[in-house]
Amino acid sequence: MTIALPGTQTTSVQPVDRPVTRKGGKGTRAGKAGPVTYTLLTLTALVSIFPLYWTLVAGSHTNADIAATPPPFLPNASLFTNFKAALEQAPIGKAILNSVLVSGAITVGTVFFCTLAGFAFAKLAFKGRGLLLALVIGTMMVPTQLSVIPLFMMIADLQWVNQLQAVIFPTLVSAFGVFFMRQYLISSLPNELLEAGRVDGASTFRIFWSIVVPVARPAMAVLAMLTFLTAWNEFFWPLIALTNANPTVQVALAGLGSGYVPQQSVIMAGTLLGTLPVLIVFTILGKQIVGGIMQGAVKG
């Protein structure tokens, strides 16, 4: 196994005399990068970023401008006119607010419930724990599309169609989150700490709240970021459960293109508006999100 879990083989076989610098990847065995590496990486970076940049360029010109040869390559002042047009065509402002509410609620719920369950799986011994854990992992295999039809019937029965809770409740927990928190707590929460709390007479929930949560905070932050991103970008279920009268950003964007005479520059401006919040978050927290994904990949 190369995907080492904390405390297993690969970390312990390092000879003592060699400085262990691999942590963080700075001093990996791989040599210094040559110009070819930099060129390829720069090209990839450009390809990664260009469609987003093009959204800005195309969203800030008129249709005629975009169609010209050669096409424009710098943003223009028409951006705000196009923003206005996009806001008139689709309720993007409301959609952003809805997305913030939905993603926020899902994030808070997922992080809380997953920390709770992860703690129980990591540190509390109860009958059938192994089986239940295997069940959690098994649930990762069930694709959303398999549940969508009865789910839709259910929310129709509950009169939740077009209401935000229809999008929030089905996504309030994640099997990945439970597993992620469990792995983290196994390695970073010493049992002595829990026992000390118990000796002091604290209840299990008190121990959870005052000892486990502070220890789990870094992992909770990572899980929160990943959950927020995923919830913000969720497309299939919101499209079914909501309409353009009360959309999330993704539903509003889907509606933006459906006019009879699609105006590319307005569509691009709307796309930019809907993407900006998450891009801002990503610019600020990108490093942590990268770390979180890599950590998730190693730890599981």
Added chain:
Amino acid sequence: MTIASQTPRQALHGATTAAPPTAPRPPARRRTSLTRNRWGYAYVAPFFLLFAAFSLYPFLYTAWISLHKTSLSNIGGGTWVGLDNYRALLQSEFFWNAARNTLTIGILATVPQLCMALGLAHLLNYKIRNRTFFRTVMLMPYATSIAAATLVFAQLFGRDYGLINTLLEAVGLERIDWEAGTLSSQVAIAAIVTWRWTGYNALIYLAAMQSIPGELYEAAEIDGANRWKQFLHVTIPSLRPTILFTVVVSTIGAVQLFGEPLLFAGNGTTSGGSSGQYQTLGLLMYQQGWSNFHIGQAATTAWAMFMIILVIVGINAVISRLRTRAER
């Protein structure tokens, strides 16, 4: 696709190696009221209750619906038709068309994506300046939503004013009507998927690469292996479990492909192009249920998708088992 980052197999492996949290300790100390605790059930209950209500029950109920003839307007009722829906599905040319499209788009998207991710991870594993910058920028597409990415790419792939055709013309090639052709539209859709997921997979590979012991490379170097040979004979074999994991996850994602073909034409039609040239199974299911109101048929398609996923996961499990057996 969700943020699930581990195969069940690897996860279970982890569970078995790390399960007894206080294994080396004397048993007397472990039997505190905390480590033997019925409260555990209460702590895992929210997960299982929510999962049962919003995933497991609907998942099983979908199978039940697929045995009925029922429509969106007649949600509760419906007549029992047994396997008729499945029979109809297997005889439907739309199903086979969608299945074929899902397969070709899946291959067009997954293979280049994972190969490029592997190469990128290798590059990112060198000592580079600004490594945080490169990693973050490569993950930007992952942070972009399907809707936003598809709308932008649909614009770039536009026939008359799309930037890609402008470029093609500038270098003396013919314009391509990307959306109209079968191969061209599928290539374009695969490009969106590849763009969004390559960086993500590269980071997964990079994480796994960084836990390969340096000794392996040193040994290979002493044996006279150059960089390329080291990549082939040390890196790739060490990454095999991770590669298998990404293959499974990407294939599952490919089977469910929906948003990209829905929005590629820009107008959110469920037909997947004028002749269904890029209608995927996910899109077909949505069309059956929410455009044609045949909920029973849609449920059948959903279950067909699940069967396909099971077969793929099964094949992968068999391959990995054969490999480990061969190595012993």
